Amino acid sequence: MRPITGREELGLFCQLPYTLNEELADDLDQGRRRPEWMWMALLGDRLLARAAWWSRPGGDTPASLDVLDVDDSLPVPDRVEIGVRLLRTAMSATLPGGSTPPEYSRLIPPDWRDGASSRGIVEDRMAILERTGARLFVERLRLEWRPGTPGPEPSGRLAFRTPRNPSELPALMTRVLDGTLDAHSRHDLDRMSADAAATRHYEDELARYTSPKDWWRVAVLPNAAPVGFVVPAHNGYHAIIAYIAVLPEHRGNRYVDDLLSEGTRVLAQQNVPRVRASTDLGNVPMANAFQRAGYLNFGREINMTWS
Missing domain, CATH: 3.40.630 (Aminopeptidase)
Structure with a gap:
């Protein structure tokens, strides 16, 4: 050995x-x-x-x-x-x-x-x-969108802009952890504050992507109030939807469809051969949103952890 x-x-x-x-x-x-x-x-x-x-x-x-x-x-x-x-x-x-x-x-x-x-x-x-x-932690869906795949048209309800400053996205990430269905995020919240969990996720993952940060989008209402955000990126292997979330007070309105459409559009403009994403098997609302957007479930992922 x-x-x-x-x-x-x-x-x-x-x-x-x-x-x-x-x-x-x-x-x-x-x-x-x-x-x-x-x-x-x-x-x-x-x-x-x-x-x-x-x-x-x-x-x-x-x-x-x-x-x-x-x-x-x-x-x-x-x-x-x-x-x-x-x-x-x-x-x-x-x-x-x-x-x-x-x-x-x-x-x-x-x-x-x-x-x-x-x-x-x-x-x-x-x-x-x-x-x-080790013990089973979570099973996840692996999803993929291909150019030419039909998806829902933007509703026109939201406008999109890039984050105003480096602190805006971590602040929004902190807010969306309220009521999250993501197993990794929920595990983090058992051990640290929402602010600490969001900051660590941002610094350890999102901030490290070498793809342009001007791909990132914050969705806003006509009164400029943020509704959620999407982080299109490239992880060194594939174009991905790295993070997508709707603020708690705006959930239930299918704004996630607009966010996912915008994030996919940003990546499609880069002429990528595919866009990948993943979500927990138990996060049914997010899985359904990807399905509506034309993403196919091409695989799964098993995560196991040691305590």
């Missing part, structure tokens, strides 16, 4: 199939991954299991565990046991001592529960994580 020696071992590391394999070389080039964060369990030159962490470019410590695979031709008890041994070994060598491991993310098919094979792949990896102390 060891990390890869460098980029030259990516072929060996990619012996096990997964949708992120095609991104690993560029991730290493861009500093989103390091060889010492990419671990393998080997029997000779046969790859039995692997694990890899990801971070934003130049990050000193891993931000998420997003690759965990085992050879699915092995008997179930063996592959789970090997996965557990590899993950424990890799975590001990890679993560700061005494720290809580970063969140685990697995990209899965939208119908993963319907087939014995797809269900087994997901559940085996979850079993490995559970043996190391």
Whole structure:
């Protein structure tokens, strides 16, 4: 059990199939991954299991565990046991001592529960994580819009502008946390104030996107009162709707449709091949809004966390 020696071992590391394999070389080039964060369990030159962490470019410590695979031709008890041994070994060598491991993310098919094979792949990896102390946190929908997809026309009820100053968006983010259905936001609110949660989200994610901040939009009524906001961005992989929300006092009026239409329009003007987004499986109102806007559910994501 060891990390890869460098980029030259990516072929060996990619012996096990997964949708992120095609991104690993560029991730290493861009500093989103390091060889010492990419671990393998080997029997000779046969790859039995692997694990890899990801971070934003130049990050000193891993931000998420997003690759965990085992050879699915092995008997179930063996592959789970090997996965557990590899993950424990890799975590001990890679993560700061005494720290809580970063969140685990697995990209899965939208119908993963319907087939014995797809269900087994997901559940085996979850079993490995559970043996190391992780628990299911949330399941999310992965959504995609393609150019030419019809969607609702803007209602004309709202006007849009860019944020007036760097402090406006964090202030609006604080307000929309009231009544949020997002599992990560609700977890943050259990541990800190709304202002602290919004500030951390803004500084750790939104402010770090290198795409133009003049893509961001605040929606306002004719009297100039803000209704909500949308953050179109590019995350280094895809054009995305990074954040979309309506202020509590304006919910229930389908203003989210106008916001989503505007955010998608901004990104479509950049001639992108697709726009991606995600929302919690349990956030039915937001999922319905994306569906009305022509976004298709092309996959899901499992998040697991350690306490």
